[in-house]
Amino acid sequence: MSPGDGGGIATGLRTWAFSLAATVASNYALDACAAVAGVALVTSGLLAGLAQPWAVALLVVSYAAWGSGLWVNLRANWTLLVATGTSTSVLSKAAYDLTRHATSNARAPRLAAAAGYAGTQVAAEVPYYVGAFGAATVSDAITADEAVIFLAGANLAAALYEYGLARLTRAFLRRRRPRRYASFETDWVPAQYLAGYYRTVEPDELATIAFFVAAIRRAERDRPILFFGVGPTVHHVFAAAEVASEIHLGDYLPANLTEIRRWIDRRPGAHDWRPFVRYTLQCEGIAHPTDAEVTAREDLTRSKITQLVRVDAHHPRPVDRPYATVISPYCADSATGDRATWELFMRHITGLVEPGGLFVTAALHRCRGYTVEGKLFPGADIDEHDLRTVLQAEFEPFDGSIEVRQTAQDTSHGYSAIVLCQARRRSSSSPTGGERLTQTEQLFQPDG
Ligand SMILES: C[S@@+](CC[C@H](N)C(=O)[O-])C[C@H]1O[C@@H](n2cnc3c(N)ncnc32)[C@H](O)[C@@H]1O
Structure with missing residues (x-):
């Protein structure tokens, strides 16, 4: 059986438009949460005077939390892609669509979608590093320890964000209107x-x-x-x-x-x-x-x-x-x-x-x-x-x-x-x- 349908192109464009909008919204929201959390953790003074080894340990823990949030969201993103053809990362959608057409290997689209998603998130981390350590280097007002605490705060917020987005995605999938089928x-x-x-x-x-x-x-x-x-x-x-x-x-x-x-x-x-x-x-x-x-x-x-x-x-x-x-x-x-x-x-x-x-x-x-x-x-x-x-x-x-x-x-x-x-x-x-x-x-x- 091989469906063919004139509405295919329109539906395809809709999934791209949705994915693009979701990507922009999601990235802005993530950046806002992470930056605010990082700044708040530094300015609150809660961790002021934390010895450097502990600050570094906190940074490692925050990365582990972020990684685990990302893992949960990768699974939600996969379900979203399979069920709707859309994603909250256009790169992930592009990798998924391309791989599905290029290979008959069943695991390849999943790996490609995950790589596209995680790649975007890791790339988004770079400005934080540059910003935090750049500021610490050029300005006496920000110390290297504060830069580390900023990053840890940003990572923890990113972890929560990934968990939250995964929950939202699953709720969206659950609530999609049941389809009305022909008889x-x-x-x-x-x-x-x-x-x-x-x-x-x-x-x-x-x-x-x-x-x-x-x-x-x-x-x-x-x-x-x-x-x-x-x-x-x-x-x-x-x-x-x-x-x-x-x-x-x-x-x-x-x-x-x-x-x-x-x-x-x-x-x-x-x-x-x-x-x-x-x-x-x-x-x-x-x-x-x-x-x-x-x-x-x-x-x-x-x-x-x-x-x-x-x-x-x-x-x-x-x-x-x-x-x-x-x-x-x-x-x-x-x-x-x-x-x-x-x-x-x-x-x-x-x-x-x-x-x-x-x-x-x-x-x-x-x-x-x-x-x-x-x-x-x-x-x-x-x-x-x-x-x-x-x-x-x-x-x-x-x-x-x-x-x-x-x-x-x-x-x-x-x-x-x-x-x-x-x-x-x-x-x-x-x-x-x-x-x-x-x-x-x-x-x-x-x-x-
Ligand atoms: C998509 S068609 C597949 C027909 C064919 N096997 C093919 O490959 O083209 C699905 C078939 O399921 C049959 N079907 C629907 N309800 C069924 C039921 N309760 N018991 C058995 N077959 C059913 C339909 O009559 C229809 O022929």
């Missing part, structure tokens, strides 16, 4: 989704399909494979056609399944998935797939799709049987804006994987919403750590099983990365639920 039941139009997201193979799908092709090599051959939350799409399904004995496609909306049915039946208006088939074959090692090879894979896929089923991830047992392989791309995370509901959906979906079976998934990274024709659909705002946490009780981690991929797409919708994951269910565990089917509605049986 799947009334606002979702499959044709709009297909037109907006699947005209070409976008960067996130390049990454997702390549990952799925590799992951499906671990799937048990000649067993049915379930795709959960497939939407009106089949672009992930081509990768499973050679491995699966049958392919079962599940989605919440009958309209999505009808769209897939249109493609299976080769009816007029069916979506053209051939670019995705071609790319899937390339990922499998065919450098230049011929038209005949693309058609053969389409035909094989059509022949393997034996069930279209209506599923609801709210249901503890959304399908009445377990599967050796369950693939669920951009479903649980893109079906709800609520973290607890996402966890519930994940439990219900992964509960369909039989012991020793394979679960493959993809999710939007830290996304609070994605647009389809200007309508905002929900994002659960999750990341790789959340995914690992929900899986770890029942699934074995293995090397490379969770990846974050920067997709270098417009960040204005709240994400610019995806999380890809494959995991194997522990042999000792059993699928959750156990209730018989009450929910699944068989919409399509090819021979029925």
Whole structure:
């Protein structure tokens, strides 16, 4: 899935304008607090006559306090950047944005954002040094000890300021108005989704399909494979056609399944998935797939799709049987804006994987919403750590099983990365639920 939207540039400019204003305001406020505190500590005479070693010790303590305040604020700044794309330091935002586009390393943007933020603060310290010791050097009215006390006072105020700003940032994030999301039941139009997201193979799908092709090599051959939350799409399904004995496609909306049915039946208006088939074959090692090879894979896929089923991830047992392989791309995370509901959906979906079976998934990274024709659909705002946490009780981690991929797409919708994951269910565990089917509605049986 790869959102594109005309409002992107405007939103991007807004995040820069906000960051610039916040940086100016924050730097002025910090300077005012630090200078006033430093001067006040000197002029109050509280520490007059303090022996030099103690003054230096105080300076060291004040730096430690400042460092720890800075550390707390770096974390708040990171959360602010990820959630809103804004920062109280433009340098931090610039470093974050640049690194996200330049590298696929998930830690790099965080380190760059921290370096940008801390670098600004450390640079801002220089005038204090120059001012304090310069004044002590050129004027008899200010002693070196007073300069040290001034700096200690300024540092302590800066520490308090960093703590305060971190609290303010977190309060701002907590109080942001909850988003009003469009409804799947009334606002979702499959044709709009297909037109907006699947005209070409976008960067996130390049990454997702390549990952799925590799992951499906671990799937048990000649067993049915379930795709959960497939939407009106089949672009992930081509990768499973050679491995699966049958392919079962599940989605919440009958309209999505009808769209897939249109493609299976080769009816007029069916979506053209051939670019995705071609790319899937390339990922499998065919450098230049011929038209005949693309058609053969389409035909094989059509022949393997034996069930279209209506599923609801709210249901503890959304399908009445377990599967050796369950693939669920951009479903649980893109079906709800609520973290607890996402966890519930994940439990219900992964509960369909039989012991020793394979679960493959993809999710939007830290996304609070994605647009389809200007309508905002929900994002659960999750990341790789959340995914690992929900899986770890029942699934074995293995090397490379969770990846974050920067997709270098417009960040204005709240994400610019995806999380890809494959995991194997522990042999000792059993699928959750156990209730018989009450929910699944068989919409399509090819021979029925
Ligand atoms: C963003 S679409 C993803 C579709 C497809 N997997 C893709 O990658 O393009 C999210 C899907 O979640 C489905 N969905 C919404 N609520 C759901 C629920 N309660 N249970 C299962 N699926 C749901 C929607 O019907 C929609 O097809």
